[in-house]
Amino acid sequence: MNKMRVLCTAVVLALGTMSASAQILIGQTAGMTGSVAASVNETIAGAQLVIDAANAQGGIGGEKIEVLRMDDAFDVKRASENARVLIEDKKVVALFMSRGTPHSQAIIPLLDKNDVALIGPSTGAMVLHKPVQKHVFNVRSTYQREAEKAVAHLLTIGVSRIAVVHVTDSFGQDALEGAMNGFNKAKATPAATVPADRDKPDYAGIVPKIAAANAQAVLWIGSGTAVVEGVKALRAAGSAAQVVTLSNNASSGFIKQLGSASGGVIVTQVFPNERSIGHPMVKEALALARAKGQNELSPAALEGFASAKVLVEALRRAGPKPTRAKVLAALESIRSLDLGGGLEVSYSPQDHSGIDFADLSIISDGKFKR
Known part of the structure; x- marks a missing residue:
């Protein structure tokens, strides 16, 4: 047994x-x-x-x-x-x-x-x-295509003073190149190009540069909470500039983290509308x-x-x-x-x-x- x-x-x-x-x-x-x-x-x-x-x-x-x-x-x-x-x-x-x-x-x-x-x-x-x-x-799809499309859209609707904030890593440099392609094709230049540390952005230094450029819009190239806190700092300083960011921030969590500062923020997308049930x-x-x-x-x-x-x-x-x-x-x-x-x-x-x-x-x- x-x-x-x-x-x-x-x-x-x-x-x-x-x-x-x-x-x-x-x-x-x-x-x-x-x-x-x-x-x-x-x-x-x-x-x-x-x-x-x-x-x-x-x-x-x-x-x-x-x-x-x-x-x-x-x-x-x-x-x-x-x-x-x-x-x-x-x-x-x-x-x-x-x-x-x-x-x-x-x-x-x-x-x-x-x-x-x-x-x-x-x-x-x-x-x-x-x-x-x-x-x-x-x-x-690529960040370069997204960034170029974002710049082209802003310029097309008459927004000419566009600041670009970009994280100082390979992602930031890559997306910046796409943004510059958009400017170059329209024979335009950014109102300001502002680098930002990936882990500890210096908002006290970044936001005044955006204000000094009298920017109508800001293409903010960064990830997650770094962009969230940047948008909040921008609004706290009284800026009403249109904020645009890339699809790496296309999450429900990003919206929740932005809270009351989320309204009107443009986010590029690389997939169809998530509510297009057709x-x-x-x-x-x-x-x-x-x-x-x-x-x-x-x-x-x-x-x-x-x-x-x-x-x-x-x-x-x-x-x-x-x-x-x-x-x-x-x-x-x-x-x-x-x-x-x-x-x-x-x-x-x-x-x-x-x-x-x-x-x-x-x-x-x-x-x-x-």
Whole structure:
């Protein structure tokens, strides 16, 4: 009898081990706490809608997708170390949705060393598009296109005195280049160009420069709470300048943090209106969200949703027991993948850019409106 119990116990343990191993491990490092936590956690929620739906249908070849997430608090060094742990220790088959330009750049040497794909980094940095990074597969549009569109819009409606505040890192320099493209095409110049430290912006020094330039509008290139506190400082100083910022701040959390200062702030967008229920991708995402008791989507959630659709498609194409090499090959094979409503993603060895879409929204009554 004891032998039988031992045997049964061994079988149960073996089955438990098989069940635990029947998983496809994906790694993610992002600022789940810290200055960008609001938008990061909304992108995660949007991505999980797709992953949970795929797992509910049996996963990929009978294997469930599990995302191992590590918080880097939007710190570049922590992002790099997290990526190393995920790749070298946890043996993930791919990385997914890192957040931040310098953070994603810091991960690239690890991707190249270990031949691992990074799918859908949550940054629109041109440096991840050109020259082509072999292991980086972008989903969203570029910051340069967003910034150029924002400047062009302001100039078109007669706003000529535009100040640009930009964070002093690779993200800020990248988006600034896009803004300057907009000025140059219109043969215009910014009223002021003001650098800002990423972690500790000196609002007492920044805001007077905007005021001295008599700016009608401010394109504020930064992330999360750094932009929130900047807008509040600007309003506290009595400035009524139109504020424009980029899609990395397109989250419900950003609006909540702005509070009474949110009204009229323009935010560029890289996905369709999250309330356009006639749009196939939005309709699909909203149906999955409502099944979980969530009645609304945010632009950040849509970004996560779109990126996860690319992830799941790559895993399906990779076939049973996907490896790092199979996932890379599968990604390279994607041509005209319609995420819904004509939002297409195509990759090739010469091009790892994703969706080419940019739009503008304005915050009104606590919501993004277009």
